[in-house]
Amino acid sequence: MSKLGAIGAKLHRGEISYDFVGKRKLWFTVSAVLVLLSIAGLAWRGLALGIEFRGGNEFIAAAKVNDSTVADVREAVIATNAQELGDPIVTTLNDNKVRVQTRPLSDADVLKVRDAIAREVGISNPEQVNRQQIGASWGAQIANKALLALGIFLFLVFFVIWLYFREPKGSMAAIIALVHDVLITIGLYALIGFDVTPATVIGILTILGYSLYDTVVVFDKVRENTRGITGSNRQTYSDAANLAVNQTVVRSINTTIIALLPIGSILVVGTFVLGSGPLKDLSLALFIGVAVGAYSSIFIAPALLAAFKEREPAMQALDRRVKARRAQAAGAARPVAGVAVAGAGGGVATIEGPRPQDKGTRNAPKAGPTGGGSPRPISKTSSAGRPQPKRKPRSKRGK
Template identity: 70%
Template sequence: MSKLGSIGARLHRGEVSYDFIGKRRLWFTISIVLVVVSLAGLFARGLALGIEFKGGVEYQTNVKVTSSTVDDFTAAVKATNAKDLGDPIVTTVNNDKVSIQTRPLSQDDITKVRTAVAKQAGVTVDKVSTQQIGASWGSQIANKAIWALIVFLVLVFLVIWAYFREPKASMAAIIALVHDVTITVGVYALIGFDVTPSTVIGVLTILGYSLYDTVVVFDKVRENTRGITGNNRFTYSDATNLAVNQTIVRSINTTLIALLPVGSILVVGTFVLGTGPLKDLSLALFVGIAVGAYSSIFIAPALLAVFKEREPGMQALRRRVLAKRGGTVTTASGAPVPVAATAGATAVGNEPAARKQDRPKAGTPVASSRPVKSSSGAGRPQPSRKPRSKRGK
C-alpha cells in the first residue's frame, strides 16, 4: 500500500487525527477574508457583463491577427462617431478572426460601423456578420438565473432537512453554498472575465458539486453521532472531527480528479481560443470546485458542530466529557482534544505527558473489573457479549 493510502486508512480507522473542528476560528477567519475581498471586488469593479446581458451589437469578420489588430479596429469603429457608441470591445479569436461588440445602435449606425470594420479588415461588407441582442433578453436570462438559484437553495434546504432530520445541517450546507457562490463571483469581478450564460451554467453546476461533497461528510457525521448522548467519551465536535478525518482523503482525491480536466479546458479556452463559452464555463467550474472542496471540509462541518453544541443536551454532554478528562486536554486553539473512536487512537493537541504514558497502544487489551463495551468505527458504545463457553444455557 502506498504511503498516501496508508495515511488514508489510518485516518479512516481513527488511528491518527487532525483537529479540523478545534481550529474552526482559523478557517472562519480565512473564509471571512476571502468573502470580504470578493465583495470588495464585486462592488468596486463590478461584473463585466457579456453582450447577452447588457444588449448590443456584435460584428465578426475574418482577418489576419497582428499585435495591433485590437487598437486598429477600436480606432476604426470610434472614427464612425456613431451615436451612443461608447467604448467598443474588440477581441481576437484564434489568429484569423476579430469580434467587435458595441452598445445598441440605430440601423444607420450599425451600417456605418459594419462598413468601417469591413474597410479595416480589407473585405467586402457582406463578409462582416452582425448580430443584435436586446437588453431585455439579457434581463430575462438574469432573472431566470436568480430564480433558479433561489429555487435550488430552497429545495436543497428541504431535502437535507428531510434526509438528516436536522434543520441545522440544512443551515450549515446553505451557508457553505452561499460562501462558494460569493467567492466565485468575486473572482470573476477581480479577473474581469465576461459573465455570459455559460457562466451562469457553471455557477449552478458547482453548487451541486459542493453540495454533494458536503452531504457525504454530513452522512459520516450522522453515523458517528448516533446515540452520542449516551456516552461520556467524546463531544459532538469530536465525533464531527473524526468524520472529517475519515472522509478527507476521498474529498481530496475527487477534487483533484475533477480539477485536472477542468483546468485543461480553462487553459485551452483562455490561451488557445481566447474567448467563447469554454473559457467562461471552465473558470466558474475551476474556482467553484476548489472553493466547494474547501467549504465541505473546513466550513460546513464546523458550522454544524457550532450549531449543535448550542443544544442543551450537547452542552451537558460536553460538561460530562470535560469533567471526565479533567478539563485539561485542549488543543492549541483552546478546544478539547477529539477522542478517537478506536483504542489507542491519537489526536492532535496538547495531551499531558502522564496521560500519554498511561495510554495503551493500539490493539492492546485493557484489563477491567467490569465488562468492556466494544466500539464501532464511529466510537459508539455497543452492548458487550460473554464468551460462548460462559453463556448460560
Template identity: 55%
Template sequence: MSDTELNESTSAPNKAASGRKSIANRLYTGDISLNIVGLRKRWYVMSGIIIAIALAALVFRGLALGIEFSGGADFQAPTRVTTQTVDEMRAAVQGSGLPDLGDTTVTTMGDNTVRIQTRTLDPQTEVPVMREVIAEQVGVDPDQVAYSLIGASWGKQITQQGLIALGVFLVLVMLLIWVYFRDLKMSIAAIVALLHDLVLTIGIYALIGFTFTPATLIGMLTILGYSLYDTVVVFDKVRENVRGLHDQRRSTYAALANKAVNQVLIRSINTTIIGVLPVAALLVAGWLYLGTGPLKDLGLVLFVGMIAGAYSSVLIATPLLVDMKMREPEIREHTEAVERGTSGVATRRSGRREPVEVPTDPVEDSVVEPADDDASDDLETEPAAPRITTSTAQQWPTIPADRQQPRRQTRSERKK
C-alpha cells in the same frame, strides 16, 4: 528462543506494517488527526477576509456583464477561420474610430464564421460603419454581415429569471438535505457553504475583470452541484460517527465530527485535484491561446468554484454544523459529561488521589466489657476481646440493633 525474543520478533513486522500505512489510512483509523473543528474560528476569520475582498471588488469594480445580460450588438460574418482571425478582427474593430469598443468580444463559430459582440450601437450611424469594417476585414459584401440587437430590457429579464432559478434551487436543496439527514442544522450549514462559494466566485470575476456570460452561469450551476456533493459526503460520515452518541462517554460531538472530516479529507483533496487539472488546462487554453470566448469564462468559474467548494465543505460546513449543534442542551450536557470523565482519568493517571471521607463509628476506641462485675470472678479464663478501632470497625459485619445478643453464662449457671 525465549518469550521475550519471540515477542520482539513477532512485533517487528507489526511495527513495520504500521509504518507503511498511508496518510489516508492513518487519518481514517485515527492514528493521526488534524484539529480542523477545534480551529474553526481561524477558518471563519480567513473566510471572512476572503468574502470581504470579494464584496469590495463587486462594489468598487463591478461585474462586467456580457451583452446577453446588459444588451449590445451582435455581428456575424462568413470567413475562413485561422489562428490569426480573432486578433486581426479585434484590431480592425477597435481601429474603426467608434468610441467605447474596448470590451468587444470576438469569437469563432466552427471554421467558417466569426462573431463580434460590442456595446449597443446606434442603428443609423454606428451600425453601418461597423458592418463596413467587418466586411472589409473578411473580404465580403457588407450585406453578408448579419446584425442583431440585444436590448437591455431582455438582458434584465434574463438576469431576473436566473436569480429566481437560483433561489428556487437553494430552497429545494435545503429541503432535500433536511429530509435526507432529518436535521435542519445540516441543511443550513450546507446552504451557507454554497453561498460562500457563490460570493467568492463572483468576487474573483469582478476582481480579475472577466466578463460574466451565459457560459459563466452554466459553470456556476455546475460548481454548486459539485460543492453540494462534497458537503453531503462529509455530512454522511458525520452522521455515521455520531450515531449512538449518548450511549457512550468517550468522545464529544465535536470530536466525532472532526474525525469524520479527517476520514474524508484525503478523498476530497484527491477528487478536487483530479477535477481541477483538466479545468486548469481548459482555462489556460481559453485565456492564453483563444483570448476570449466561452472556454475562458467556463474554465475560470469551474477552477475557482471547485477549489472553493472543497474548501467550504471541509473548513466551513462541518465547523458551522458543530457550532450550531453545541447550542442544543443535550449535546452540551453530553460534552460536559465527557469532559468531566476525561479530567477524572487525567487526575488518576497523574497519581493524585482525591481525599476520602472516613465514616465515624460509635464504638471507636472502645473495649468489650464483661456482662456484670459480680460474675467476673466465676468466668472461665478466655482470650481478651480484640480492641475495635475506626480502622478495624469497618471490617466487622454490622449486627442489626433489634437482634438479641447471647449473654455470657457464669460457671455456676452452667453447672445447674
C-alpha cells in the same frame, strides 16, 4: 498517490488526526475576509456583464490574426466616432476571426463600424462582416430565470437535507456553505473583471451541485460517528465531527483533483486555442467554483454544523462530562511526588510518600531513622560500611 493513500488509511483509523473543526474560528475568519472582499468588489466594480445581459451589437469578420490585430481593429472602430459607442470589446476567435462587441447603435453607426472593420481586416465587401443585434430585454430574462432557479435550488437543498438527515441544523450549515461558495465565486469575477455570460450562470449553478455533493458525504460520516453519542462520555460532538472530516478529507482531495483536471484542460483549450467564448466562460466558473466548494466542504460546513449542534443542552452536558472525565484521567496519570536522597554509591534514591490506599492500615511501617516497623532487625552500618559493635545492655538497678 500510494503515500497519500497510506495517510488516508491512518486518518480513517484515527492514528493521526488534524484539528479541522477545533480551528473553526480561523476558518471562519478567512471565509469572512473573502466574503467581505467579494461584497466590496461587487459594490465597487460590479460585474462585467456580457453583451447577452446588457444588449448591443456583435460584429464577426474573418481575418488573419496577428499580435496587433486586436489593437488595430479597436482603434479603427473608435475612430468612427459613433454615438453611444462606449468602450468596444475586441477579441479573436480561433485565430482566424475577429469579434467586436459594442453598445446598441443606430443604423447609420452600424454601417460606419462595419465599414471600419472591413477596411482594417482587408475585406472588400462590408456585407461579409456578420452583424448580430442583441436586445437587453433578453439578457434581463436570463438573469431573472437564473435567480429563480437559484432560489428553487436552495429551497430543495434545504428540504432534502432536512428529510435525509432529520436535522435542520445540517440544512442550515449546507445552505450557508453554498451561499459562501457563490459569493466568493461572483466576487472573484467582479474583482478580476471576468465577463459574466449565460455560460457563466450555468457554471455557477453547476458548482452548487458539486459543493453540495461533497458536503453531504462529510455530513453522512458525521451522522455515523455521532449516532448515540449522548449516551457516552468519551468524545464531544466536535471530536466526532472532526474525526469524520479526517476520514473523508483524502477522498475529497482526490475527487477535487480528478474534477479539476478535465475542467482545467477545457479552460486552457477554450482560452488559448478557441479564444473567448461560451466554453471558456463555462470552464472558468466551474474551475473557481469546484475549488471553493472543496474548501467549504472540508473547513466550513462541518465546523458550522458542530457550532450549531453544540448549542443544544444535551451536547453541552456531554461536553461537560467529557471534560470532567479527561480531567480525572489527567490527574490519575500524574506521578506521585517524592523526595530524592543521595545513596552511598553516588546514586539518587526516591522515597515516596504514603499512597492513598495505605491510609488507615494498621501494620504499615513507620518512617524513621531506624526503620521501625520492619519485622526483622536491621544491622546498623557506619558510613564506611563496617558493622558497628553491639552495646551491652545496662544492668537493672533495684530500688
